[in-house]
Amino acid sequence: MTLFLQATVEGLSLAAIYSLVALGFVLIYKSMDVLSFAQPALAVVGAGLISSLAVDRGIPFWISLIIGITLTGVIGLIVERTFLRPMVGEPVFSVAILTIGIDILLRTTLDNWIGLNPRYMGDPFPTFGNFGSTQIGGVTIKFLEIAGLSTAILIIISLNIFFRVSKYGVAMRATSFDQEAALAQGINVGRIFGLVWFIAGILAAFAGFFITGGFNTLSQTSFVVALRALPAVVIGGLDSIPGAVVGSIIIGLTQAYVAYYQYEFEILTGITLGNGFSLVAPYIIMFLILVFKPDGLFGTKEVERV
């Protein structure tokens, strides 16, 4: 039972990270019809900024966290302005490939900075409790995980309020519903696109921090964790915010349960699944769900006309 609880806790904390990245994916897809493969790169770039400010420059951690996250949002804004604005109206896949190009640019710059040794974030989480973790009823919980979970919940709630109440939130919803009608109503659609990328950048940077914080460290392969939010988005449906959250929970829990129970399963059945199967399991689920429900669990069904 302890094993199960431990797996659940870790799965949920992974889900929190995935849902932050996934929300960025969904926001961009909903407003611009663009699947941004640059999201994982933004996440690690955010982590890199925080690390360079806090560790290399010696700025207090909480200030550099805020600056780093804001800067990542600004990078998102710049990317939208320079690279994606000329592509409005182009085929969906051309734009997706373009974001892969952006991903390569951002990540190469970052890899050059990271070098061979992994980078620390300089955050105080490892110093809390017993090496950054505590025991509750036999289950080891890291403070970083608690922080990640509560931040994710807080962000999801505040985004919801933002979309319902604020002027820009309503304008965003209008834009995602019908761009031309929104333009006709006097909404500055270009500004909305910029804002969406800004928010997506901020979300990615938060996720980037929780991926690399504490003893996890930032290395050249950290982005793979953020990339695993992609199956989460696809399972939930590319254009559904609740779907992104549910998908993230499914993916996070699957990954954790597979990681904890793979060994027992292999002994029980005699089938070897191989090293790191827990990292592939999300993609297998995505594969299966796409086969049976092409638009995801919560996505709107696409109406086709010739």
Place this chain on the structure above:
Amino acid sequence: MKSRPNLYTNYAKETAIFSNNTQKFWFFVLLLLSISLCFVATDYWILLISRSLAFSIGAWGINIVSGLAGQITLAHGSFIGIGVYTAAVLGGVASNSVWGLELDMLIWLPVAGIVAALFSFILSPIAVRLKGLNLALVTLAFLFICSHIFSNFISVTGGAGIGRKSAKLTLLGVNLEEGLLVGNYFLQKNQILYFICLFSCITMGFGFKNLVRSRAGRAYAGIRDGDIAAEALGVNLFRYKASAFALASFYAGVGGSLASTISGGIEPGFFNLLFSILAVAIIVIGGAGTVLGPLFGAFFYVMMPGFIQYILKITHLTESALPLNLGQIEAMLFGLCIILFLIFEPRGLWGIWFRLRNYFKAWPFSY
């Protein structure tokens, strides 16, 4: 009639492989040049060109699925991997940890393609149901599953981080690993590989050109431009989507196994997401849907490191004086090229070539 090469009096003539004598002439000039190049150029450039030729075969493959049939795939790298490992098992040398049958090249080269094509049928029932972004995502999932299998199927791939040797070069029972004495001239292994690559590249290129002008090619174009409309016109979606994937995988298998023989050894980690993106990027840079585009794209990609090093040499810069290392410069340039081509020249290098050619055709008049 003879003095008006651009006047086509029937359809067969317009769709001919060489629609006029100028093209025929330049093709044979290029062929002679590339054969004689083999005896002039240094080993380094011969290897680079052979690699580009092998890569362009793979690029034609993804051009069938993505350029002609308009179905975006991110799993092309996995099919290349399947081809590579089939070739390695059939043609490679067995060791304690890996299988190897040491068969003839005449067997492993086509079989690598066929096995890759057979594996592509796993995707075909899904490819029929999905399209666009969703299909791309399914192929992405397929890619991750494949690379997991590659890193764990040790008796075939040698395992992650270790890898294995690729297929041996035995053609018609003659071992070509140490070179071959033809009359008085000693042909080195690189030169033999170059000829094999050149021959396969020309064959596969003509195959692609023929596919474009066949019934299947027209069906692919129909699916790309509007799959529902094509279906309404009687194009069997299942058959043509599945065959597009199968043909693409065949090209992938052949091109991949050639390229792996050139490099000598293969590590499973090579067939990751970046490698599949590379395949897409090559046809985006070269020009998707065109016959020459993948060739341009492959040459551009493979030659780039060579040219970067050449530029460094003539400017007397050392690698340590640069802010980025060579691999990173390459990656940056590649990323930039993808972005700039998509924004400014969506037809890729082929588009530039097309405009250049037309400019000189009409020279000295601008229209």
